Amino acid sequence: MNFAQKIEKEFNLIIGSSGDPEARSVAMSIFKKIGLPGKKIEEWKYTNINFLNDFEFDDNEKINKVLFSEIEHLIISKDFYRMVFVNGQFDKSLSFLDNMDEHIKLYQASQRTFHNYNHYPNGFIALNESLFSEGSFIDIPDNTILDKPLQILYIIKNSENSVFTNYKNQVSIGKHSKIDVIETVRTIGNGSTFTTIASNFKLGESSTLNYYNFQSDSSKANYYGYRSIDQSAKSNFNDFTISIASNFIRNDVFVNLLGEHCETSLSGFYYTLNDEFFDNHSLIKHAKPICTSNETYHGILDGASTAVFNGKIIVEPDAQKTQAYQSNRNILLSDTANIFTKPQLEIYADDVKCSHGATMGSLEKEHLFYLCSRGITEKMAKSMLLMAFANRITDKINIEPLRSNIEKWLSEKLEIE
Amino acid sequence: MALLKISNLHAEIDGKPILKGLDLMINKGEVHAIMGPNGSGKSTLAAVLTGREGYTVTDGSVEFNDSDLLALSADERAKAGIFLAFQYPVEVPGVSNANFMKAAVNEARKYRGQETLDAFDFIQLMKEKAALVEMDSSFLSRSVNEGFSGGEKKKNEIFQMAMLEPSLAILDETDSGLDIDALRIVSNGVNKLRASDRAIVVITHYQRLLDYIVPDFVHVLYKGKIVLSGTKELALILEEKGYEWLEGEQS
Ligand SMILES: Nc1ncnc2c1ncn2[C@@H]1O[C@H](COP(=O)(O)OP(=O)(O)OP(=O)(O)O)[C@@H](O)[C@H]1O
Ligand SMILES: [Mg+2]
Numbered sequence: 001m002n003f004a005q006k007i008e009k010e011f012n013l014i015i016g017s018s019g020d021p022e023a024r025s026v027a028m029s030i031f032k033k034i035g036l037p038g039k040k041i042e043e044w045k046y047t048n049i050n051f052l053n054d055f056e057f058d059d060n061e062k063i064n065k066v067l068f069s070e071i072e073h074l075i076i077s078k079d080f081y082r083m084v085f086v087n088g089q090f091d092k093s094l095s096f097l098d099n100m101d102e103h104i105k106l107y108q109a110s111q112r113t114f115h116n117y118n119h120y121p122n123g124f125i126a127l128n129e130s131l132f133s134e135g136s137f138i139d140i141p142d143n144t145i146l147d148k149p150l151q152i153l154y155i156i157k158n159s160e161n162s163v164f165t166n167y168k169n170q171v172s173i174g175k176h177s178k179i180d181v182i183e184t185v186r187t188i189g190n191g192s193t194f195t196t197i198a199s200n201f202k203l204g205e206s207s208t209l210n211y212y213n214f215q216s217d218s219s220k221a222n223y224y225g226y227r228s229i230d231q232s233a234k235s236n237f238n239d240f241t242i243s244i245a246s247n248f249i250r251n252d253v254f255v256n257l258l259g260e261h262c263e264t265s266l267s268g269f270y271y272t273l274n275d276e277f278f279d280n281h282s283l284i285k286h287a288k289p290i291c292t293s294n295e296t297y298h299g300i301l302d303g304a305s306t307a308v309f310n311g312k313i314i315v316e317p318d319a320q321k322t323q324a325y326q327s328n329r330n331i332l333l334s335d336t337a338n339i340f341t342k343p344q345l346e347i348y349a350d351d352v353k354c355s356h357g358a359t360m361g362s363l364e365k366e367h368l369f370y371l372c373s374r375g376i377t378e379k380m381a382k383s384m385l386l387m388a389f390a391n392r393i394t395d396k397i398n399i400e401p402l403r404s405n406i407e408k409w410l411s412e413k414l415e416i417e
Numbered sequence: 418m419a420l421l422k423i424s425n426l427h428a429e430i431d432g433k434p435i436l437k438g439l440d441l442m443i444n445k446g447e448v449h450a451i452m453g454p455n456g457s458g459k460s461t462l463a464a465v466l467t468g469r470e471g472y473t474v475t476d477g478s479v480e481f482n483d484s485d486l487l488a489l490s491a492d493e494r495a496k497a498g499i500f501l502a503f504q505y506p507v508e509v510p511g512v513s514n515a516n517f518m519k520a521a522v523n524e525a526r527k528y529r530g531q532e533t534l535d536a537f538d539f540i541q542l543m544k545e546k547a548a549l550v551e552m553d554s555s556f557l558s559r560s561v562n563e564g565f566s567g568g569e570k571k572k573n574e575i576f577q578m579a580m581l582e583p584s585l586a587i588l589d590e591t592d593s594g595l596d597i598d599a600l601r602i603v604s605n606g607v608n609k610l611r612a613s614d615r616a617i618v619v620i621t622h623y624q625r626l627l628d629y630i631v632p633d634f635v636h637v638l639y640k641g642k643i644v645l646s647g648t649k650e651l652a653l654i655l656e657e658k659g660y661e662w663l664e665g666e667q668s
């Protein structure tokens with residue numbers, strides 16, 4: 001069974017059994033009209049989704065039970081709240097919700113009717129809307145500071161066959177409330193996977209969302225992540241996207257600043273190897289005055305890999321006193337690696353401070369020589385400099401066990417003893 | 418046995434000859450000063466000795482402890498005991514001074530077959546050496562040279578020298594950018610590092626430094642060669658007469 005047949009089959013299975021059949025049908029008809037995102041669309045010019053052509057699904061592949069011991073190493077801290085999904089379904093026994101229900105309202109997405117999209121930015125989102133099997137619907141009341149981070153683990157377990165899963169989340173955060181969310185997608189098995197996760201966040205006045213997306217999956221894993229964030233006045237959104245292994249990653253982050261005095265920070269680090277493809281697209285829309293956005297992405301590229309950075313900032317006429325900063329820096333370790341970086345600023349207000357910059361190049365020879373001149377081998381000097389470059393992003397991660405976990409992964413990949 | 422023996426050294430950058438037959442011999446325990454006009458090749462000599470990329474040695478030889486120095490990579494030269502205090506130390510963002518020195522000291526110890534230092538001993542060592550140049554220990558946790566003032570960068574170079582205990586230290590204009598007090602502090606630090614098994618080469622434009630760090634020998638590097646060598650009095654003559662008169666002396 002190929003990808004198109006799989007879509008057909010999944011749709012027929014899910015349409016009558018879970019969620020809102022009406023919404024699913026509408027989304028499917030839109031998907032049929034717009035199709036998969038492709039090179040014809042400006043935002044997908046560099047994004048090659050041909051990996052889907054090689055997908056081979058087995059009708060009889062059954063969902064394997066995942067044991068706790070198989071996911072234990074992926075748990076950032078056993079103390080944190082944890083929601084675990086396995087091959088599209090919520091797994092209560094692997095999850096740890098403790099007394100989280102006392103703070104927040106939590107529903108399974110498949111049992112809720114969501115607000116529908118006014119508009120589908122691309123075919124993957126329409127596909128996600130028509131096929132999502134599960135997800136979380138989190139409602140955080142006003143004045144609620146979640147005492148511990150919530151880690152959401154999406155596990156895919158397969159044998160040799162392909163697995164295609166879709167999740168949809170909706171999180172609404174009340175006034176003066178705060179939550180930290182860690183997202184991890186991980187494949188256990190040898191087959192190809194494609195996972196789409198569409199998450200919609202609504203941030204109430206003076207609320208805070210810290211979102212950590214730690215992407216370190218198998219070499220046959222493919223991921224499409226969509227995050228849409230609507231911020232009310234004085235709210236704070238901090239996004240970390242750390243991508244260090246996978247075959248294909250595309251992140252779309254859309255931020256709407258809908259109230260005054262909002263703060264947004266998008267921080268990313270990616271390290272691409274072999275023929276990996278990682279793509280970070282973002283759009284920050286400053287619709288109201290006196291908001292600040294800060295976007296910093298650092299990338300290291302090796303092998304014949306490709307990375308894309310596209311950061312669009314729109315400052316609407318109303319959005320006076322906007323401050324918007326963007327920077328994307330890349331270190332290329334091989335001649336065959338490709339970086340496509342594009343800042344896009346559309347500014348329609350006059351009293352604003354905006355800056356953007358993109359750099360690409362190899363490691364600074366001067367820096368390398370300085371370290372080597374003190375007796376450090378070239379290999380070690382390179383690792384130290386690359387780690388320093390990555391740490392510029394990871395240092396800002398406030399959850400200590402997560403930061404040390406990520407730094408451990410990185411130092412192994414960057415070969416530091 | 419000479420610690421360093423440079424014979425007929427010729428070196429070029431981008432096909433442009435800079436060192437043109439330089440001879441120099443340095444023994445353990447000695448302090449040598451190298452003076453000479455701007456652009457005469459002093460920093461080039463330091464770069465060639467420490468193995469910086471981009472310099473081609475076209476003729477001559479350099480022996481360090483009786484073995485071919487030029488065959489070694491930059492890090493091997495450092496581990497063999499060569500140290501350069503840079504004229505323009507670079508800023509290395511994101512690498513802390515402490516981590517940098519820890520890696521360097523432990524690499525050198527491994528190279529010499531010594532055990533690596535544990536965290537506690539290492540911090541003690543850093544504090545002790547920082548005190549030598551009156552460097553506040555807050556500098557140790559900062560990124561290497563990042564945001565350091567000119568003088569602080571120079572102090573940091575001497576701090577690193579103290580940490581690494583080289584057998585040959587080359588100080589390239591370590592006095593430039595230092596205020597009067599810092600010059601005294603740094604010079605005192607260097608003097609404390611004078612030792613019978615260590616040679617120091619100070620490259621400078623000013624006699625003033627040599628009042629603090631009194632050299633055993635003074636050399637004039639002019640147009641890529643050592644054209645004149647003498648004792649510390651030579652520096653006074655140069656201070657008075659400049660370098661132009663050397664044009665006539667050379668032949
Ligand atoms: N990358 C380069 N390409 C071409 N010429 C160079 C390069 N680097 C140095 N030079 C030249 O080599 C010559 C010697 O330079 P060097 O830095 O060794 O001089 P110096 O004696 O240290 O001078 P100063 O007293 O000003 O520090 C100079 O003429 C300089 O312009
Ligand atoms: Mg010089």
